[in-house]
Amino acid sequence: QVQLVESGGGLVQPGASLRLSCAASGRTFSSYGMGWFRQAPGKEREFVASITRRGDDTYYADSVKGRFTISRDNAKNTVNLQMNSLKPEDTAVYYCAAGDPIAATTGALYPYWGQGTQVTVSS
Numbered sequence: 001q002v003q004l005v006e007s008g009g010g011l012v013q014p015g016a017s018l019r020l021s022c023a024a025s026g027r028t029f030s031s032y033g034m035g036w037f038r039q040a041p042g043k044e045r046e047f048v049a050s051i052t053r054r055g056d057d058t059y060y061a062d063s064v065k066g067r068f069t070i071s072r073d074n075a076k077n078t079v080n081l082q083m084n085s086l087k088p089e090d091t092a093v094y095y096c097a098a099g100d101p102i103a104a105t106t107g108a109l110y111p112y113w114g115q116g117t118q119v120t121v122s123s
Helices: none
Strands: 004-007 010-012 018-024 033-039 046-051 058-060 068-073 078-083 092-099 117-121
Touching: 004 092, 018 033, 018 092, 018 117, 033 068, 033 078, 046 068, 046 078, 058 068
Parallel strands: 010 117
Antiparallel strands: 004 018, 018 078, 033 046, 033 092, 046 058, 068 078, 092 117
């Protein structure tokens, strides 16, 4: 089992950057693929990015491709999401998830979730 805690959210202006971090407990972090998902008010949760357990493959939603970068450090049990050129439509609660080793884009394949961190992009 793994516990996840996100940090780094906040209020920023359009065009700004934020770096989200997710700290994982447990000795098996490197056996999990990791994903970032988000949920905006009144909308369903959606996939943002994922990374395989060794970090050799990454996947992105089309809406964030080229602006967001997911990375992980298995020695530190952390996964990060660097978000650049933020847009108002990126406003959401961002969740870190652990699960499928091949980093699926489907939330149902991730059994472990953090509590989420709010990202608000507004002028």
